[in-house]
Amino acid sequence: MKKNGSFSYARYGYLFSIPFIVAYIIFHLYPILYTLIIGFTDLKGLGKTSFTFLANPLQNFKEILSSELFRTALKNTVVIWITNFIPQIVFALLFTAWFTSPRCKLRGQGFFKVVFYMPNIMTAATIAVLFQALFSYPTSPVNDLLMKLGIISSPFNFQVSKLSAKLVVAFIQFWMWYGYTMIILISGVLGINPEIFEAAEIDGCSSSQTFFRITLPCLKTIILYVLITALIGGLTMYDIPRMYLNGGPDSSTLTLNVFIYNQAFSGSYMYNRAAAASVLVFLLIGICSVFVFRMYRDKDQKKTDRVRRHLAAGKEAVNE
């Protein structure tokens, strides 16, 4: 409702958002839609841009779903992600509890936070090369150390054993991300009203009771954020598996995104199959995200809304 004499600034909002929208449509939306489309075609080969739609449009999807390597990649992705995520969240919560506990005042918190966050800053390529050198065979720092300590008598080939490859990749992911998760959780805790903690202390809560019954429930939205981003990051895990052992000994660290990359760029440029696989991964992440959101929804939201509406209606009735 425009009153006489006032000037609406609303249109400037639209004007200023045009550059972003244009950039988004060109560089994000168009490629996403194009990828979606070529999943249904026969586009493959270097430098080709023309394609024809397949007679059986879902052929690429069927091929990918029945592909043995795709199923291996899916299994590996889930296994490596869970092995990485559980220690990650446990340590992050533990450190959060210690760093924000009103009772134990740790010294040098700033230093520790920096050190824990540091692995996240290093590039994945550097870390992969580092761990390749650490776990090399027959001579490497880890092998030499284990032999000196007498744990093993001859060097163990960490890069041929499928289990050790998976564990190393999971460890690298854990090591890179627990600091980041911890920082996010600490910032969430700092946002909780300190009066609640004071009330708890007066009521005689112990440290663990405070943590499990007050801090965690208040952190619900932050934990939801951490879960969703960890889920997306985990299901699209690419940089470490690819740079460390390129899908690992005998496809043991082959994750979904490395599989997609191999389809598109490992010799035959099968863009159509890579696009189909990408769409399938997208659907998978979508379903998992919906599941996580439903788990965390406020179950009493409907009732609170109804009560609010009644109160509002009641007030209006009184006013009239």
Place this chain on the structure above:
Amino acid sequence: MKKSLIVLLMLALAVSMVFANAAAETGAGKKTVLNVMSFTDEVPKMIERYFELHPEEAAKYEVNTTIIATTDGLYQPALDEALAQGGAGAPDIYCAEAAFILKYSQGDASQYAATYKSLGIDVDKLIKEADIAQYTIDIGSRNGELVGLGYQATGGAFIYNRSVAKDAFGSDDPAVVAEKIGAGTQSWDKFFEAAAELRKKGYAIVSGDGDIWHAIENSSDKGWIVNGKLYIDPKREAFLDLSKKLKDNDYHNDTQDWQEGWYADMKEAGAKKVLGFYGPAWLINYVMAGNSGDTYGDWGVCASNVGFFWGGTWVLANKDTTKKDIVAKIITWITLDYSETGLQYFWANGTLNGEGGTKDTVASGTVMAKSDGKLDFLNNQNMFEAFVPANKYANGKNLTQYDETINTYWRDQVRQYTAGAKTREQAIADFKTQVKENLDVIVE
């Protein structure tokens, strides 16, 4: 007053920028830009030297070099994109390594390469006069037309540690060692006899199974793809058994090539001292010389028991280049000029940038015949004596454009088999699965 001063200053700045830009353009003299793309600085340095030797050309051209190493498979996607985009930014001269040259000379990306003839080079005459090794022509030809040529010849020989040979065989003479490993027999039987002999004295014959792989790979009769289908040549399949034999009998140090353990064996720092490495001249000069530590000068080279070639760089020209004459001149100078001012003569004698540079075997037999291949590293042995005959064995007809990827899968499965993680049949089956699902190849 302040406002007008500011406005005046801004105007002055704007005007000066416009004039400065114009001055820069005319001052530079408008040199034509030559785009070069490679994965090492070898070819760019050669082109630099060419312009140093031909200053009249240097005045007209400016070289824009892009170097992306092949580690982690980063070079090919970048080169493919540059070629596909075309236009002024596309490379005029680009290089391809033996691992993937077929893609650019005969395979999916060969449409971008110009034939040497179309650049105005008298190919037939120069090839004959320079006595270019046949395998490099075979690889660089598309339907009989030459599109790429290598400047190196990378025929392989056996590079052995003289002290180990003397202790185990009683002599470090190349003829003796050659006879011991069965040189010229094209088989591995005598090799394994020598391996057993060495093992008794506590030596390993090679560092890891990768050392014999290149010899096996290139000596096979057919490549990985025959009539569009995956084909496992019996000689390559035998690698499964040969590698297992090496591991079970502890004839090697179980290293993987291009990793720490492999380099360590070049300076006798591994679990057992290693007799030798299979490789071409570049392995000596670019890999072993730097990694040999105290053993420098204690090596020799003799003929290999199985003929092969390994590696090499091919130089190609873009068919859409607008600077055909200078591209033709540079390519001829690098690959077909057999005179004493051609690149190959400098390259063979190590005199590209003055005396004392690294020597290498080159594609032109004519040049090698008049060059001096004596190396300190080989205790003053003339390396051309071993490598020139080796080039004859090199087979340029059993490669495919997918070799880099397929070889990676194959060696991965062989490693699993020799480590005892799966059976021989399972290794072959898993290899077929990987090729079938990641590449556009029919697998039965």
